[in-house]
Amino acid sequence: MSHTCLFSCRGEDPPSQKKKKKLKKAEPIIPSPVLLPSGLRDIRGQRRVVQQLNMLCSACLKEYKPLPHLLFCGPPGLGKTTFARLLAYEMKTTIEVISCSFIHSPSHLVSVLSHLKTGDILFLDEMHAMNRSCSESLYHAMDHFALEILLEKGKTSRPLVVPLNPFTLIGATTHPGRLCKPFLSRFEAVLVFEDYTVEELMEIVLSASEKWDLKMEQDAAEAIAIRSRGTPRLALHFLKWSRRFLLSSRREFLSEQCVLEALELLGLDAKGLNSIERKILEIILNLYEGGPVGAQVLASHIGESVETLEEVYEPHLLREGFLIRSSRGRCITKKGKAHFQG
Template sequence: MTDELSPRVSPNELGFEGALRPASLEEFVGQTKVRGQLRLLLDAATMQQRTPDHILLAGPPGLGKTTLSMIVATELGKPLHQTSGPAIQHAGDLAAVLSALTPGEVLFIDEIHRMARSAEEMLYLAMEDFRIDIMVGKGAGATSIPLELAPFTLVGATTRSGLLPNPLRDRFGFTAHLEFYDDGELAQVVSRAAALIDFGIAAAGVSEIASRSRGTPRIANRLLRRVRDYSLVHGVPGDEDTVHRALSLYDVDAHGLDRLDREVLRAVVERFGGGPVGLSTLAVSVGEEAETIEAVVEPFLVRTGLLSRTPRGRVATRRGWEYTGIPLPDAL
């Protein structure tokens, strides 16, 4: 096995995802409009020597919300404090986080829509006036003590912006909606990642990975790692044939569908005649939780036009029938 054909893995390679995160807006691939908006917001705040407006990043998982929050802190030259909505289940949890912030620090709350309601109400005042009210004592003798906070920038990330209450959403000075990537942008993501991990891969292989990544950079990086591992173990070059064999091994087809995606689509077509079929019935038929079907499988099948949601249930589209290879009944 020659050096030209074998992938070279750096002995100091860090965690895969962390090592591939861009450090600046210029390095970040895709989301051109959002990057331009963030650049303007951060530059204006720097010129005025103030903390930037609070930022809400909304969009499906894997598009770069966490990475953008890190870039915001880096661009400002300020530390980043990370937490998540599920970790803040009481107002006291949020008060502890806010009181520990230093001036200008960036607070990142992932899945912010899952915060407890009491914490959300405390956050309203903190975002507007940089202070919180702490209740001391109970009953008639309880008193409220105001606590001043250091100015900070909140970056909230959510995959379900519709679940955010309006009072919280309105307190963000800037809301960015991240979109799925096209194949060209994903090819740039894969090429950049391959260069960072020092893995030689052909242009055709890059395009093949991009086309199977479901418009999501996180999935593109994950598939690249699987191809890199396959190339390393089998001692083969990173060409298009290697990509085909590696992704076939992991049940990722040419459309980006995995095993569960295909099972769900086939269940609708074969067992329920194309639908409509209810979510719970569909979940039982494939042996998965209804939440998994709704949050993980359906969005991609609907976006690619293979499945449709209707008031009566899930229905396979004409394209979905064609994908399964089962002839569409004349009645449909």
């Protein structure tokens, strides 16, 4: 297992392996952990998920048992990894974080599972990227805390059972439908992460600005929240960008106007659409009279693959109600037309 895709922590981020060089006469480096909540009690948003996890932590701590296997589902950027780290903190245990895109064979999982201690959490991100042989190798480990390894192949093959310490598997995926049913059935609970409201994102942005000792208007936080697509990760990225814009312009605080200028520099409009998303609306409206337009044709217009069109650019247009999909293709809505022409 490559050390680049695996780390351990006890409710904290791993320390950097290299010392950061000091910058002369430049803005201070702001470590990302300063933005992380200190526990589940400090989480803003995802109320149902927080309630579910608080209940599980309370029950398991009273019984002195590890958490059950859990599956986190939802779009990227909603805090699935952060929640897993906070669970490790609440349970006073260790978490191993691995991206499944790095796992190519069951042997990779064997080396990780065999080193887990009782109560440890194994967090597997992007579980939909795991191949079938790897996911099947987890069945026995999840059910019986043991590994079955075939010593030989063919008629002479015989299984070797390797016992494991009781652990918790937390999986995260943006595409739960790509997981096979036998795998899904082994998770005690599937926790669904939903988009954050503008109000919740405003709280996150204002809280981060306080931790950075950054003066910020309420309207400025709202401007960021509106354009953040219901995603804390984007909201914090936009806050960092706006802060750098503030420093470069030598203004004293982040006003709404300052934020709007900063995000305009990123190419974002009033609804957070970028140039490619606006181009998609323009193509459908002007070249195809509002649609329908096939995915392959539309993807060729923007110079991207159909997969990129569907997974990167269309979700926000669909969420905002600017675009609809039908069996015949993509069509722009009245709302989408009004936004583009407004």
